Amino acid sequence: MFKVLISDPISDQGIQLLHDASDVQVDKQTGLSEDELCAIIGEYDALLVRSQTKVTRRVMEAGTKLKAVGRAGVGVDNIDLEAATERGIVVINAPDGNTISTCEHTFAMLMSLARNIPQAYKKTVGGEWDRKSFLGVELRNKVLGIVGMGRIGSEVAQRAKAFGMEVIGYDPFMTEERAEKLGVKAGSVDDIVTQADFITVHTPLTNETRHMIGKEQFAKMKKGARIINCARGGIVDENALMDAINAGVVAGAAFDVFEEEPPTSEHPFLNHPKVIVTPHLGASTVEAQENVAIDVSEQLLHILRNEPFKNAVNMPAVPGDVLKKLQPYFVVSEKMGSFLAQITEGALQEIQINFSGELTDVDTSTLVRYILKGVLSYHLGSDVNLVNANHLAKSRDVHIVRQKSSATKGFTNLITLTLKTNKEERSIAGTLLNGYGARIVAIDKYPVDIEPSGTLILVSHNDKPGMIGRLGTVLGNNDVNIATMQVGRKIIGGAAIMALNVDKHVPKEVLDELSALPEMKTVKEVIL
Numbered sequence: 001m002f003k004v005l006i007s008d009p010i011s012d013q014g015i016q017l018l019h020d021a022s023d024v025q026v027d028k029q030t031g032l033s034e035d036e037l038c039a040i041i042g043e044y045d046a047l048l049v050r051s052q053t054k055v056t057r058r059v060m061e062a063g064t065k066l067k068a069v070g071r072a073g074v075g076v077d078n079i080d081l082e083a084a085t086e087r088g089i090v091v092i093n094a095p096d097g098n099t100i101s102t103c104e105h106t107f108a109m110l111m112s113l114a115r116n117i118p119q120a121y122k123k124t125v126g127g128e129w130d131r132k133s134f135l136g137v138e139l140r141n142k143v144l145g146i147v148g149m150g151r152i153g154s155e156v157a158q159r160a161k162a163f164g165m166e167v168i169g170y171d172p173f174m175t176e177e178r179a180e181k182l183g184v185k186a187g188s189v190d191d192i193v194t195q196a197d198f199i200t201v202h203t204p205l206t207n208e209t210r211h212m213i214g215k216e217q218f219a220k221m222k223k224g225a226r227i228i229n230c231a232r233g234g235i236v237d238e239n240a241l242m243d244a245i246n247a248g249v250v251a252g253a254a255f256d257v258f259e260e261e262p263p264t265s266e267h268p269f270l271n272h273p274k275v276i277v278t279p280h281l282g283a284s285t286v287e288a289q290e291n292v293a294i295d296v297s298e299q300l301l302h303i304l305r306n307e308p309f310k311n312a313v314n315m316p317a318v319p320g321d322v323l324k325k326l327q328p329y330f331v332v333s334e335k336m337g338s339f340l341a342q343i344t345e346g347a348l349q350e351i352q353i354n355f356s357g358e359l360t361d362v363d364t365s366t367l368v369r370y371i372l373k374g375v376l377s378y379h380l381g382s383d384v385n386l387v388n389a390n391h392l393a394k395s396r397d398v399h400i401v402r403q404k405s406s407a408t409k410g411f412t413n414l415i416t417l418t419l420k421t422n423k424e425e426r427s428i429a430g431t432l433l434n435g436y437g438a439r440i441v442a443i444d445k446y447p448v449d450i451e452p453s454g455t456l457i458l459v460s461h462n463d464k465p466g467m468i469g470r471l472g473t474v475l476g477n478n479d480v481n482i483a484t485m486q487v488g489r490k491i492i493g494g495a496a497i498m499a500l501n502v503d504k505h506v507p508k509e510v511l512d513e514l515s516a517l518p519e520m521k522t523v524k525e526v527i528l
């Protein structure tokens with residue numbers, strides 16, 4: 001008999017499947033502290049949670065029989081995936097079940113914002129018949145900017161079109177063809193902030209998306225724009241938004257999610273007449289809660305019964321002998337993918353992966369997963385893992401070309417990656433040097449020798465005297481210390497690159513100052 005613990009309020013209809021299973025005993029205990037959960041989790045084969053239960057490393061360690069953790073929802077921010085992977089615990093989620101509810105909540109917020117419904121309701125029930133203060137705006141012929149055109153963003157676009165809105169969508173994975181299929185105009189964040197009357201964000205929270213709608217974007221924003229966030233707190237900079245509202249640039253905002261949840265009673269959104277809020281209710285519908293509970297219950301049953309399952313968000317099992325050969329390449333593979341994603345511009349179309357030398361004789365599909373994880377995490381954040389990396393690439397029409405060749409350019413092993421986007425094609429090669437660890441040995445076919453770790457600056461420029469000095473002066477003036485530096489060129493005076501390991505994160509203003517130097521082409525910061 002398998003024992004399943006449900007530790008958050010989850011739809012009873014959704015978990016009926018577990019109740020009906022003759023080989024499963026279901027226990028429900030909600031509101032447990034970490035200590036209380038640790039004290040009982042040792043008896044259970046599976047744990048089913050929503051977002052309240054924090055499934056920490058301690059909980060995983062106490063769960064000595066635990067085979068699976070199921071999250072009835074999308075975000076797995078409350079589950080320590082690394083600890084689960086280390087202990088061989090499969091973590092699954094329900095990525096599709098609450099898409100429509102969250103999309104509809106976004107629209108409810110958008111319309112409430114356009115017509116001041118919460119503010120008008122408050123006054124009316126307070127006894128005031130105020131028909132002057134709440135002049136709204138129509139949606140028809142207005143521009144909606146959608147940042148993040150995944151599951152929810154695409155559904156929002158479809159509904160906006162039914163309201164006669166013009167939609168501009170931005171997503172690094174959205175090609176012109178997909179935009180056309182969805183009936184939206186593909187634009188940049190800049191296009192959205194300068195042209196949109198309503199802006200809604202639907203990305204995960206990653207290093208790249210944190211504060212992606214911030215001070216700089218509000219400074220360029222179309223006057224009177226309205227902002228909606230039903231994705232994750234922190235994608236829109238809350239302080240910068242308040243300043244923009246108070247300065248009269250932004251006409252109003254509707255937020256379901258906050259940088260800190262729940263927000264404190266002093267949070268400026270809570271009593272501002274132009275801001276409307278809900279307590280993370282995007283997925284709170286009968287249907288969504290039933291859907292996610294059904295999806296996750298089905299998969300938990302498969303895992304417990306040792307049957308094939310889907311929606312795993314952590315690592316697949318790798319046979320021991322293969323693991324031994326591949327393990328030394330895991331980190332370099334992922335870092336190479338991340339490196340290349342960070343320096344390549346445009347919508348991703350193809351990833352070419354070539355293994356040579358001693359890597360030609362082994363099944364490298366796990367390394368492919370690490371590479372894809374590195375590439376895709378840059379855009380999709382912590383939602384990407386070794387189990388779903390292939391699927392995510394495929395579902396976004398990213399073509400993966402795997403090759404093996406004997407040409408090693410003198411190295412015992414070599415991994416060469418090429419990313420093709422709608423704007424450019426860039427490549428890097430990396431190796432594991434016996435006794436010296438991982439090295440990037442070529443960038444766009446320029447030979448280099450770079451340790452893939454920490455913070456790097458990658459510069460493309462024209463090979464002219466004085467370039468190194470000018471760059472060093474700008475970094476020195478801004479207190480950025482250079483640890484190592486590599487210069488690569490093919491011909492004297494031609495195109496060249498510089499790669500620098502620096503001791504700290506380089507502020508955007510400093511990167512802009514470097515980009516403005518004569519003969520510079522591109523300057524990118526890479527964080528590994």
Ligand SMILES: NC(=O)c1ccc[n+]([C@@H]2O[C@H](COP(=O)([O-])OP(=O)(O)OC[C@H]3O[C@@H](n4cnc5c(N)ncnc54)[C@H](O)[C@@H]3O)[C@@H](O)[C@H]2O)c1
Nearest residue numbers: 075102148149150151152171202203204230231282283379
């Ligand atoms: N409020 C709620 O209750 C609720 C419910 C469900 C989901 N969510 C959240 O909504 C968000 C979207 O969920 P989804 O199911 O549509 O996810 P999804 O993975 O289908 O879509 C996210 C999209 O964001 C894009 N993206 C990543 N980085 C980007 C960037 N820098 N700029 C533009 N686009 C970028 C990705 O390419 C992807 O297409 C997630 O943060 C999710 O956790 C909130």
Ligand SMILES: O=C(O)CC[C@@H](O)C(=O)O
Nearest residue numbers: 050051073074075283284
């Ligand atoms: O209501 C919930 O369970 C959170 C929903 C949402 O944030 C998710 O990530 O699925």
